[in-house]
Amino acid sequence: MIKNTRVEQLRALLVDQPPGVCVLVPWHPDRSQPILWLRGEVVNVGAAALILSGQPKPSPAHVCCHAPVVCHNGRCVQLEHLRWGTQAENMADRLEDGTHHRGERCPTAKLTESQVREILALRGAMLQREIAARYGVSPSLISLIHSREVWAHIVI
Numbered sequence: 001m002i003k004n005t006r007v008e009q010l011r012a013l014l015v016d017q018p019p020g021v022c023v024l025v026p027w028h029p030d031r032s033q034p035i036l037w038l039r040g041e042v043v044n045v046g047a048a049a050l051i052l053s054g055q056p057k058p059s060p061a062h063v064c065c066h067a068p069v070v071c072h073n074g075r076c077v078q079l080e081h082l083r084w085g086t087q088a089e090n091m092a093d094r095l096e097d098g099t100h101h102r103g104e105r106c107p108t109a110k111l112t113e114s115q116v117r118e119i120l121a122l123r124g125a126m127l128q129r130e131i132a133a134r135y136g137v138s139p140s141l142i143s144l145i146h147s148r149e150v151w152a153h154i155v156i
């Protein structure tokens, strides 16, 4: 049997996840919704994460939903951010996202706006890993901040 490396990498990302923050798959950085082969089917990484964590798809009509407000990232496999939902629930999530509050008013935000400014200022001066350790967040969050995918409303 050929070892499916992507599936193995994904499995590794599902173990010891830091609470709350997005956990992003490392491959296909240009894709907003990476996919992989799992048990003979093409699925997006979020759905694959649910299946691999022992949460099978309840019906063919269900889709992998990301937690509204806290997570907008199709590359995220943080199990706290993922659940199965119907298309209607997915649409409802989007409506909720549309009215959500940004940044530090978000109840799950781990950083303040001034910390995000500092993190932006440290870009290039320290490794993302080191910055992450300093602020107690994941390197993937630092990467998202530096690429202006989150906290994009902060101007420096």
Ligand SMILES: [Zn+2]
Residues within 6 Å of the ligand: 021, 022, 023, 070, 071, 072, 073, 076, 077, 078, 081
């Ligand atoms: Zn997430």
